[in-house]
Amino acid sequence: MTDTEPGRDWPLWEVFVRGRRGLSHTHAGSLHAPDAVMALRNARDLYTRRGEGVSVWVVPAAAITASSPDERDAFFEPAADKPYRHPTFYEIPEGVRHL
Amino acid sequence: MSAVAAALPLADDALVLSHRLAEWLGHAPELEEELALANISLDLLGQARACYALLGDEDALAYRREEREFRNLQLVEQPNGDFAHTITRQLFFSVWQELLFGRVTGTGPPAAVAAKAVKETAYHRDHAEQWTLRLGDGTEESHRRTQRAVDALWRYTGELFQPLEGLDIAMEPLRRDWRARIGDILARATLTMPEGPDADAWSAGAGRQGVHTESFGRMLAEMQHLHRSHPGAVW
Amino acid sequence: MAPTPPATAPAGPGPAAPPQDEARQALDRFDRAVAAETRIEPRDWMPDAYRATLVRQIAQHAHSEIIGMQPEANWITRAPSLRRKAILIAKVQDEAGHGLYLYSAAETLGVSREELLDRLHSGRQKYSSIFNYPTLTWADVGAIGWLVDGAAITNQVPLCRCSYGPYARAMVRICKEESFHQRQGYELLLALSRGTPAQHAMAQDAVNRWWWPSLMMFGPPDAESEHSARSMAWNIKRHSNDELRQRFVDICVPQAETLGLTLPDPELRWNEERGHWDHGPIDWEEFRAVLRGQGPCNAQRLEQRRRAHREGAWVREAAAAYAARHGAGGGTPAGPEGR
Numbered sequence: 001m002t003d004t005e006p007g008r009d010w011p012l013w014e015v016f017v018r019g020r021r022g023l024s025h026t027h028a029g030s031l032h033a034p035d036a037v038m039a040l041r042n043a044r045d046l047y048t049r050r051g052e053g054v055s056v057w058v059v060p061a062a063a064i065t066a067s068s069p070d071e072r073d074a075f076f077e078p079a080a081d082k083p084y085r086h087p088t089f090y091e092i093p094e095g096v097r098h099l
Numbered sequence: 100m101s102a103v104a105a106a107l108p109l110a111d112d113a114l115v116l117s118h119r120l121a122e123w124l125g126h127a128p129e130l131e132e133e134l135a136l137a138n139i140s141l142d143l144l145g146q147a148r149a150c151y152a153l154l155g156d157e158d159a160l161a162y163r164r165e166e167r168e169f170r171n172l173q174l175v176e177q178p179n180g181d182f183a184h185t186i187t188r189q190l191f192f193s194v195w196q197e198l199l200f201g202r203v204t205g206t207g208p209p210a211a212v213a214a215k216a217v218k219e220t221a222y223h224r225d226h227a228e229q230w231t232l233r234l235g236d237g238t239e240e241s242h243r244r245t246q247r248a249v250d251a252l253w254r255y256t257g258e259l260f261q262p263l264e265g266l267d268i269a270m271e272p273l274r275r276d277w278r279a280r281i282g283d284i285l286a287r288a289t290l291t292m293p294e295g296p297d298a299d300a301w302s303a304g305a306g307r308q309g310v311h312t313e314s315f316g317r318m319l320a321e322m323q324h325l326h327r328s329h330p331g332a333v334w
Numbered sequence: 335m336a337p338t339p340p341a342t343a344p345a346g347p348g349p350a351a352p353p354q355d356e357a358r359q360a361l362d363r364f365d366r367a368v369a370a371e372t373r374i375e376p377r378d379w380m381p382d383a384y385r386a387t388l389v390r391q392i393a394q395h396a397h398s399e400i401i402g403m404q405p406e407a408n409w410i411t412r413a414p415s416l417r418r419k420a421i422l423i424a425k426v427q428d429e430a431g432h433g434l435y436l437y438s439a440a441e442t443l444g445v446s447r448e449e450l451l452d453r454l455h456s457g458r459q460k461y462s463s464i465f466n467y468p469t470l471t472w473a474d475v476g477a478i479g480w481l482v483d484g485a486a487i488t489n490q491v492p493l494c495r496c497s498y499g500p501y502a503r504a505m506v507r508i509c510k511e512e513s514f515h516q517r518q519g520y521e522l523l524l525a526l527s528r529g530t531p532a533q534h535a536m537a538q539d540a541v542n543r544w545w546w547p548s549l550m551m552f553g554p555p556d557a558e559s560e561h562s563a564r565s566m567a568w569n570i571k572r573h574s575n576d577e578l579r580q581r582f583v584d585i586c587v588p589q590a591e592t593l594g595l596t597l598p599d600p601e602l603r604w605n606e607e608r609g610h611w612d613h614g615p616i617d618w619e620e621f622r623a624v625l626r627g628q629g630p631c632n633a634q635r636l637e638q639r640r641r642a643h644r645e646g647a648w649v650r651e652a653a654a655a656y657a658a659r660h661g662a663g664g665g666t667p668a669g670p671e672g673r
Contacts, residue, residue: 030441128646
């Protein structure tokens with residue numbers, strides 16, 4: 001027995017919430033909605049009901065392109081051996097200020 | 100007459116509609132909608148409590164008055180019916196409530212309650228409006244159900260424009276605005292505005308006079324029975 | 335809070351075919367990551383059995399949240415004060431929200447919510463047996479908050495460190511939001527216990543009925559729990575059923591004392607040697623019978639769930655049809671308001 005008719009599901013949306021002014025939006029979770037207008041309202045009802053947000057984005061989950069774990073090494077390892085990009089790489093004599 | 104007098108009918112409207120919406124919990128058409136209906140129910144319950152607080156003990160007012168002492172609109176006590184029926188009830192009420200609260204002026208206690216509630220009400224109206232568009236202009240079945248709800252609930256809308264004791268708000272302009280907004284939303288939803296009478300032909304009155312529909316008594320019986328079974332108890 | 339499903343459900347797909355070299359390397363990487371407490375994320379390679387175990391557990395957990403709305407919602411329309419009414423609506427609403435978070439976590443494993451709901455509605459997946467007991471009085475709302483949510487919290491806090499990222503994140507959010515659930519239940523019972531004799535009796539009766547089913551929520555004794563060992567190796571489960579049950583009993587005994595209520599177990603006594611409370615034997619026959627569908631509310635709970643879904647179908651279809659006609663934007667531009 002099935003109560004469902006495939007193909008009628010509401011699509012999945014990813015929700016991003018700005019916690020307070022001055023912060024960027026961060027991923028809060030996902031939900032289902034028939035369209036963007038309803039997704040935004042559902043996101044407000046679900047993810048900000050304890051005052052967690054001042055602004056919400058919703059994005060169709062299908063619209064997100066993500067890097068693949070298979071490409072992880074090629075994508076991210078080359079950044080690991082370039083310590084000169086970090087300020088702690090440099091030795092500055094003690095007592096030098098405002099650097 | 101003190102502006103506080105208006106707090107009772109407004110509180111009763113909010114309490115009764117909150118109760119009806121809470122009946123949906125566990126029965127909503129989708130999980131997301133469980134959250135939405137519960138949020139609106141909680142907003143309304145908060146409005147009711149804020150208004151009762153202006154008048155006395157909230158639980159005495161909610162749990163120990165008889166049916167004929169309640170001053171809520173007959174519209175809000177109507178049983179939920181299907182989702183289209185509930186959404187239409189929400190639409191008729193929230194458009195009215197938003198217009199009304201937007202006109203409450205002054206600095207007294209009811210004005211403070213209205214100032215907070217008008218923001219909540221704008222959201223409730225938006226929720227009802229969005230759903231009315233989707234149901235009216237969705238499938239044949241949803242259109243049929245929604246038109247049926249609009250027609251069935253129309254007769255309870257005339258009461259919205261009875262003057263409210265203590266509030267100096269002209270009801271005729273409010274009625275015009277309400278009809279214009281409802282007309283616009285229904286048209287966009289491909290629904291037809293009813294032409295029949297918007298009130299009963301019975302001089303005993305309606306909810307504002309403490310005359311209610313039959314299902315309201317059963318709703319109150321359920322709501323009040325536990326509280327009344329333990330006189331003087333603290334919960 | 336809905337309880338974590340105990341490890342009693344039917345097994346998922348069996349172990350995969352003997353791994354080829356590449357597959358063995360992937361498995362090694364996976365095992366090392368789990369052992370090192372690295373979180374597994376949706377697009378990472380994972381063994382089929384790990385995926386199946388997670389889908390089963392997260393889905394059961396989600397089902398428990400939404401079925402768990404029913405016994406408490408049963409009292410919303412009768413809540414005896416406006417304050418209690420608001421609390422109860424907010425709590426039942428949270429349960430819907432938590433079901434939603436959990437279905438979302440399960441969906442990251444490649445199974446849709448619709449499919450999971452279908453498995454629930456057709457009886458192929460279970461929810462926690464505790465919700466097959468009826469809420470007979472107002473005090474049951476308190477007993478559920480104190481005991482059922484208390485047991486669930488004991489089970490769930492360790493899941494915030496579960497190896498699967500989306501599940502762990504959902505649990506962090508759920509545990510944070512639920513901190514009020516147990517407290518409101520305890521406060522409700524305290525008010526009854528200190529109230530009139532009739533209220534006190536109502537509270538004691540509820541605790542009498544909910545105590546043993548709450549202990550059963552931790553699942554069968556370790557010796558009989560078929561999936562525990564593997565789930566623990568995968569860092570899906572962190573403590574054994576008996577260990578968590580003991581923790582719960584130790585927490586509840588002094589709390590009951592403050593409440594002025596008696597836990598219905600004459601064999602409950604402090605064991606100096608173990609440093610724990612000993613409790614009497616649990617009626618596992620009842621547990622298995624309820625699990626088999628012979629509990630007082632199994633049919634009723636499932637039927638309400640099915641009906642809500644069935645009667646909501648035309649609403650979901652209407653919104654989908656509207657979106658198809660007016661575009662997924664919903665008829666209004668919905669771009670972000672600028673970064």
